[in-house]
Amino acid sequence: MAKSYKKLGEYLVEWGLITPKEIDQALAHARSKNLRLGEALIDLKLATEGNIYKALAAQQNMEFFDLDRNSVPPNAVNLIPDDLMRKYIILPLGMEGGKIKLAVHDPQDMEMQQIVQFRVGKPLMPVLAPKGRIKSVIDELFNTTAANTIDKTMDQTIDRMRGSVDKSIDAKGVSKSVDKSIDKSIDKSIDLGGLSEGDDDATQAPIIKLVQAMIAEAVRNRASDIHIEPMKDRVQVRFRIDGECVVRDKIPLRMRGPLISRIKIMAGIDIAEKRLPQDGRIKMMIDKQQIDFRVSTLPAVHGESCVLRILRPDSVRIGLENLGFEAEDFGTFNKIIKRPNGIFLVTGPTGSGKTTTLYGALNILNRPDKKIITAEDPVEYNFQGINQCQVKEAIGLSFGKILRAMLRQAPNIILVGEIRDLEVAEVAIQAALTGHLVFSTLHTNDAPSAITRLIDMGVKPFLVASAIQAVMAQRLVRILCPKCKVPDREPDPYWLRLCGITADDMKDRTIYKPRGCDFCVGTGFRGRKGIFEMMMMNSELRNLAFERAPSNKLRRAAVASGMKTLLGDGKLKVLNGMTTAEEIVKVAQVEGVLQQ
Numbered sequence: 001m002a003k004s005y006k007k008l009g010e011y012l013v014e015w016g017l018i019t020p021k022e023i024d025q026a027l028a029h030a031r032s033k034n035l036r037l038g039e040a041l042i043d044l045k046l047a048t049e050g051n052i053y054k055a056l057a058a059q060q061n062m063e064f065f066d067l068d069r070n071s072v073p074p075n076a077v078n079l080i081p082d083d084l085m086r087k088y089i090i091l092p093l094g095m096e097g098g099k100i101k102l103a104v105h106d107p108q109d110m111e112m113q114q115i116v117q118f119r120v121g122k123p124l125m126p127v128l129a130p131k132g133r134i135k136s137v138i139d140e141l142f143n144t145t146a147a148n149t150i151d152k153t154m155d156q157t158i159d160r161m162r163g164s165v166d167k168s169i170d171a172k173g174v175s176k177s178v179d180k181s182i183d184k185s186i187d188k189s190i191d192l193g194g195l196s197e198g199d200d201d202a203t204q205a206p207i208i209k210l211v212q213a214m215i216a217e218a219v220r221n222r223a224s225d226i227h228i229e230p231m232k233d234r235v236q237v238r239f240r241i242d243g244e245c246v247v248r249d250k251i252p253l254r255m256r257g258p259l260i261s262r263i264k265i266m267a268g269i270d271i272a273e274k275r276l277p278q279d280g281r282i283k284m285m286i287d288k289q290q291i292d293f294r295v296s297t298l299p300a301v302h303g304e305s306c307v308l309r310i311l312r313p314d315s316v317r318i319g320l321e322n323l324g325f326e327a328e329d330f331g332t333f334n335k336i337i338k339r340p341n342g343i344f345l346v347t348g349p350t351g352s353g354k355t356t357t358l359y360g361a362l363n364i365l366n367r368p369d370k371k372i373i374t375a376e377d378p379v380e381y382n383f384q385g386i387n388q389c390q391v392k393e394a395i396g397l398s399f400g401k402i403l404r405a406m407l408r409q410a411p412n413i414i415l416v417g418e419i420r421d422l423e424v425a426e427v428a429i430q431a432a433l434t435g436h437l438v439f440s441t442l443h444t445n446d447a448p449s450a451i452t453r454l455i456d457m458g459v460k461p462f463l464v465a466s467a468i469q470a471v472m473a474q475r476l477v478r479i480l481c482p483k484c485k486v487p488d489r490e491p492d493p494y495w496l497r498l499c500g501i502t503a504d505d506m507k508d509r510t511i512y513k514p515r516g517c518d519f520c521v522g523t524g525f526r527g528r529k530g531i532f533e534m535m536m537m538n539s540e541l542r543n544l545a546f547e548r549a550p551s552n553k554l555r556r557a558a559v560a561s562g563m564k565t566l567l568g569d570g571k572l573k574v575l576n577g578m579t580t581a582e583e584i585v586k587v588a589q590v591e592g593v594l595q596q
Helices: 008-014 020-033 037-043 049-059 082-088 110-120 131-142 148-167 171-185 206-220 253-267 327-337 354-365 399-407 422-433 448-457 461-467 493-499 539-546 551-560 566-575 581-587
Strands: 091-096 099-104 124-128 223-230 234-241 244-252 278-286 289-300 303-311 342-347 372-376 387-390 413-416 437-442 468-480 525-536
Touching: 008 020, 008 037, 008 049, 020 037, 037 049, 049 124, 049 131, 082 110, 082 131, 091 131, 099 110, 110 124, 206 223, 206 234, 206 244, 206 253, 206 278, 206 303, 223 253, 234 253, 244 253, 253 278, 253 289, 253 303, 327 354, 327 468, 327 525, 342 354, 342 422, 342 448, 354 372, 354 413, 354 437, 354 468, 372 399, 399 413, 399 422, 413 422, 422 437, 422 448, 422 461, 437 448, 448 461, 448 468, 448 539, 448 551, 461 468, 461 539, 468 566, 468 581, 493 566, 493 581, 525 566, 525 581, 539 551, 566 581
Parallel strands: 099 124, 342 437, 342 468, 372 387, 372 413, 413 437
Antiparallel strands: 091 099, 223 234, 223 303, 234 244, 278 289, 289 303, 468 525
16 A cells, blocks of 8 residues: 655644645645745745755755755765756765765656766765755856856857858858857756746846846747748747747747757757758746756758747646547547556647646556557656657657557557557557557548548548547637627628528527737737547448448448537537637538638
8 A cells, every 4th residue: 555645744744844724825825826835935034945855854854955066075076067957957965875965956856867877877875855946056166057058158159150241241250250250168967947037147148138038938938839930021929829821920030040059059959050951959047936948940042940849848748638529529529548458549739738738637547557569759747657669760660650669568558649540550550459448530621530530541441440549629719818708799691591490599608709918918819728629439330430431431420329529529618608709610520611
């Protein structure tokens, strides 16, 4: 039986350091500011950092280390590479029993411990110390901040470039000279991912401040992507917010080279290579939250286009009930993901939330008694307790090869990022037929089309009919801002007709429209939710699949057996006041839509 742990607040109350009423106050503050309880207590000055970490150490059954500069032996810092100490805010305290005694501030960061142990080649003995004290000792030992040296070099380099620009060099010259100078002066082995928007050093070059401000603004505005697009006479910066691209800035063309080079350095990309597409990753702290960015560069006519995909850990842990399921579909979904075997497919275009839905399912199923393995390209979010494999086509590590190896690992549940070809489809179906539960995605317009797509790939119809348990199509629609939406007394009959909403449907219902306020930045919409089309396989649909029936025939049979279409699910969300008919028609398949 698993050991039950006391809550952090219970230790503090038991030690007489805080009252239950203050705990309630801190919990309310933590919820409103998205903080942990310990952070909230420190923020409200109800407890000291030292007492919080003492309670955390007691809770985790770890040694608490009262750290100061004199407690670090002179040669201890040589046990761990400098970049790891600064990146993870950890500090070696010497050797003890053949292990490196390591001061850490997050006892649950097992990934960090594995990376450090791999790099140093010795076992670790972690002890708990306050984060602020560790950082203070590190700064004192090295007499620097994590990125001070780099930023000074960047500042001097780009300032020289900017002075030259103003005098005689054109935009093309700037790009070349910046790239050459930076390539010589920057140590490529240093990880800049730990920089945060708060590292506002007076010595930072304008380009560093520009990039950090741009990234921080995008995160705070809930953007999912940052698009940096060189044009003929400027560099356009756009944010994708709630699925819509919004122009946020127009940067002078002379800053194109330094801007792209800075992002490449942060992402660990070769700044000298401009002819080929490249990919990289950045990790930054924005408002006390660790955010990952997937960076992609693409050569274009007017220079390299760069896109930063913002990956928020909390975006895949919002819970299935918050994805937008209606009660009936939510119940069906929960039953499907708890089946012992078979394939469950989620379909839709890129950016329709398929990965978020499947991660939500894995989050529920992720228990100690279940072994889960994923094959993804790329691995966007890391989950504790799940074995995640990254596809690397360059070395021959394909979806198919990973899948075959997976089956020898005796998993209960398998996630395949995408079924792209016959090889992957056949192995996934074989896995489903041999007792595994398989999740995957397909790019199709609706749920019934997934059956015909697999058969068109070359999978035998009887295998498709036997292995598929259910197919769910989904789209994301913008949700009306809760603070400013207003009743629509005269809704446009054109959009209502296309959405299938009749006068009878609107009886005793209020349809809303957007208005715009500061909370939604004037758009009238804030956030997105899914609309879903759940097709459960039954004997009739299996027979039609076996007979290679066309998708329209499969669709009619699915609707007759109770499948709610994307349009039907969207219609309910309009009548419930969540969104507008126009938003539904934009993303759902509607025949005869006139593009306006």
